[in-house]
Amino acid sequence: MNIKSVLESLLFAWGEPLNINEISRILNISLPSIKTHLEEMIVQCNEDANRGLIVQKFGNSFQLTTKKDNFEFIQSLLQTTVNKSLSTAAMESLSIIAYKQPVTKVEIELIRGVKCSNVIKGLIDKGLIKEVGRLDKPGRPAIYATTDEFLRHFGLNSIEELPALIIEPDEEKKAT
Template identity: 25%
Template sequence: MRDDRQEARRAVEAMVMVAEAPVAPGLMAQLIEIPIGEVEAICDELADEYRAEGRGFELVRAAGGYRYRSHPDAEGYVKRFVVSGQSARLSSAALETLAIVAYKQPLSRAQVSAIRGVNAEGAMRTLEQRGLIYEAGRDPGPGNARLFATTAAFLERLGLDSLRDLPPLVDFVPGAEVIEALETSLMADSRPTPVSDANGDGAGGGEAGGGA
């Protein structure tokens, strides 16, 4: 029985090691032919062992699966190795746009642009090309604008298991009244500016003037 357990541990390590994306515990359980709970227990054991041994990597749960990543304590060395000379880093505009999509998804390009106060077309295109956001549907309103949301790759990059693990938005943005004002302005911006009231009688129009 102990040999079977050791074999399962080796299999988990091997699969997570070669995978390009987080490996779901259900898939590993199916391939090793053991219960999902046992796979999760093995992953917890391995993570504890790596931590106790002071390894330069750790086993973490992200995007619904398990993956290896470098230990946060080794961040400085990893940056020297990977980031030095790297020109494909996201710009601050793209990072701001990604944060907006992450917390307000799903939403359209126009909505992102309205929140940022500048055209977000280029940043959205970059994020979509990087596989960090995707088209999650269409707005049922006029124009059927494309709605965007974050991908599993986004969760993996941040080391999150789900969007519920994002830090509370209240820690980073103004109060609720400001957010409400922004959302109200988004709704208003999607409608043409009226030149008279709904009845067309120009009541209270003042400078707008009446008809002929």
């Protein structure tokens, strides 16, 4: 079996990020071996300027995608605008979750100063955040964190790639 050929076929057929554990299960091959092959594929695709497809890593998932350089041509073919915009409220809430995770709805609302139940529901529906547990406090509030879809949406390999958080001096005074 040509493992890289099978991996490429799986990633192409699935279309969405495919978790490395699922790939290992399907091929009945160890995680380290699968990871090595996928990382080699990433390097090979990125080094070959003639390829239009690349393998991208999003957390523990991998996806076959098109090179960013070709976006305008794909957009022209589809004759539609890719709309990935989020409302200001959604972006504010998502930023808080990304930088403070895991975080409760109450903590998000304290920072934003407004209710955010509908925004959180929308972010969950889009797959950008998920409930990762409950606090052992009265009411057992849910705690939220970002997902692999969040990483994919923003083109990140891991949460550590988020830009450094810079707090303006005026904002720092408000926080204390």
